[in-house]
Amino acid sequence: MREYRFLGTAPWLGWFALAALFAVVCGLLGHWQLDRRAETVAAIETIEANYDHEPLSFDEAAGQFRQFDTAREWTPVRMTGRYLPEQTRVVRNRPLNGQPGFEVLVPFRTAAGPTVVIDRGWLPLGSNGDPAAVPAPPSGAVDVVARLKHPEGGLDRGAPPGQLASIDLDTYAAQIDAPIATGAYGALADEKPAPATSPIAFPRPSLDEGPHLSYAMQWFAFGLLGFVGLGYAARQQAWVNRNGGLDDDEDIPVHLRSGALRKRPRRRTRRTAEDEEDDLLDAAGWR
Template sequence: MREYRFLLTPQWLGWFGLAVLFATVCTFLGQWQLDRRAETVAAIRTVEANYDREPLPFTQAAGQFQQFDTGREWTPVQMTGRYLPQQSRVVRNRPLNGQPGFEVLVPFRTAAGPTVVIDRGWLPLGSNGEPAAVPAPPTGTVDVVARLKHPEGPVNRGAPPGQLASIDLGAYAAQIDGQLGAPMATGAYGALAAESPAPGTSPVAFPRPSVDEGPNLSYAMQWFAFGLLAFVGLGYAARQQAWVNRNGGLDDDEDIPAHLRSGALRKRPRRRTRRTAEDEEDALLDAAGWR
């Protein structure tokens, strides 16, 4: 192991420290990708468990609109009531299939009493930067099936009158406070699945949420592999340096492997292992003082 003592020099200790730092960063990024995958897998399981369930009666799901259990997201709820289109809002910056647009929120007063928010669907961006037209909801008594959705938080941007920057039900309720005659539920809202009677024109219906995990697991494995390769590369470089140290006295470049014939790895001075006749003669002359 003496030929590897160079590993204790400051230069090689520095390389080792850089490898440790690089591997630590790669491990952190890999774990971050695994955490993102875990969130995605949990969301997929929620979709698979709830999306195609039989709709719950509103009396069984009313509490979710007040205090939402995220494990119930996408659960269909059947309710009867009437829309309050005078207090409707459109939500800005809502892309669908890569196209910019809006979503339409309308309060819905249920026959059981509470008022909830229904997201009726998506509208494309018009030529003037506003929705081209906002289809009116059905009038009178309407039967609605909507899937439970968690509201969004506030965002750091404003919106013109009649619009919202996000599906922040608290901000929405503050805008229309006193106009509904009763408090609006802000724990959850419903993404429209069906309504009867159906209107002549409706916003674009929401597609089924994706159940694709995405590339997070692959990215995590790549980051872990990069961290491991840092030590593999350092070990390979140390092995080659030890080879150079051990074979520094080779007679010519033909004896050196091709991958070591670079200017970065300099060959040690040639070492003679046997004295020639000329060396013996020179030594005698020096001893006699004749040179």
């Protein structure tokens, strides 16, 4: 249709290229959200498969503390041994339910021989920026059930004496006298005998996959809306061309070809009886 010939002009081709670029960016962001959702769903499936699993014996899980298989994360392990409280460290900047605090790491020398790290729970931030008090673990022989967790990487920042910036087991091992397994650590689920006071136990991990799917759909919709908007603008321009009696590109003023301004068609008014009477008088030469 001739009124759409303006779509081949440079300005409109530029607008089309801009809409296409916008759609590509929105598509990439949508796929990024889908990737994040896939990671979250995989983590949820691991929790559902392992969290309530019957505890493994230490002999069955010993290899995980040396070289961790992420598919076994959250699997409970039952072990017997003794805590090494003099090597306790607290990990900074560990929020729980929106509150800042610390996590308490204590080496645990198993009866089988290897020493592993147990995260005994969470402590709130004290008034001076440190934990108000760090409860001591049970002394003597202790039966522990802990869930396997992957250690964290190191952070490019230090920590005061007795503290760690993250659960980086290699950094921890370099600070203490006892050799510890660095492939994984255990998040405490139960210990017997139970001490009089303990850090706050960790809640069950969330099974909510979050809004990633809805965000992805929104980004895809935004990408399509760019073309919808361009199509609407082109339809309006074609209507102006058609109703303004513009036959070809040469007749289209520059400001219309650029799309910056649009010519408003003249409003058509209905002729009245007085107009027709005036015409008759004019034709007869009486006016």
